[in-house]
Amino acid sequence: MKLSEFDIDFNKFKNEKDTFRFKLTDAFFELKENSLYQHGDFDVEIQCEKFEDTIVLDYSLIGHIKSQCERCLNQIKIHINTSRQDVLKLTLDNNLLNEENYLSVNHPVYAVYDSIYEQICLDIPTRLICENSEIQKNCTIEHLDSNKTDKEADERWAELKKLIK
Numbered sequence: 001m002k003l004s005e006f007d008i009d010f011n012k013f014k015n016e017k018d019t020f021r022f023k024l025t026d027a028f029f030e031l032k033e034n035s036l037y038q039h040g041d042f043d044v045e046i047q048c049e050k051f052e053d054t055i056v057l058d059y060s061l062i063g064h065i066k067s068q069c070e071r072c073l074n075q076i077k078i079h080i081n082t083s084r085q086d087v088l089k090l091t092l093d094n095n096l097l098n099e100e101n102y103l104s105v106n107h108p109v110y111a112v113y114d115s116i117y118e119q120i121c122l123d124i125p126t127r128l129i130c131e132n133s134e135i136q137k138n139c140t141i142e143h144l145d146s147n148k149t150d151k152e153a154d155e156r157w158a159e160l161k162k163l164i165k
């Protein structure tokens with residue numbers, strides 16, 4: 001998988017509308033330096049519509065990322081089903097071309113990689129834990145502190161029992 005595979009050349013448009021499909025695997029995330037996520041599978045569909053001086057891209061992303069639960073370290077899957085819209089303006093003004101969402105009339109090529117990556121990141125819950133994954137279960141960490149509090153509670157309970165007697 002190469003970054004250039006995510007460049008859409010609007011010169012090649014046959015009609016005003018066209019649909020592009022991408023199948024993302026782990027290789028997609030490898031293209032990103034310091035990617036927040038490494039494993040995932042997604043089906044991405046982008047419906048593009050070209051108007052006189054704008055291009056509208058409607059993204060639909062369905063899939064999941066695979067990660068490790070931050071709490072219990074089990075492997076988890078997080079499903080994502082999301083959409084996004086980018087509106088691009090076509091221009092001949094070189095100053096505007098330095099800004100986001102402007103495309104050159106003479107070279108209308110747009111890289112959708114970052115939009116796809118960004119949208120996936122936006123839809124991933126802040127905490128990668130079992131609760132937020134497909135199993136939707138609460139998980140716990142087994143550590144010394146929880147044993148200690150249990151013991152403390154038992155002791156307090158024992159004291160209370162003494163008082164009742």
Ligand SMILES: [Zn+2]
Nearest residue numbers: 069072130139
């Ligand atoms: Zn967990």
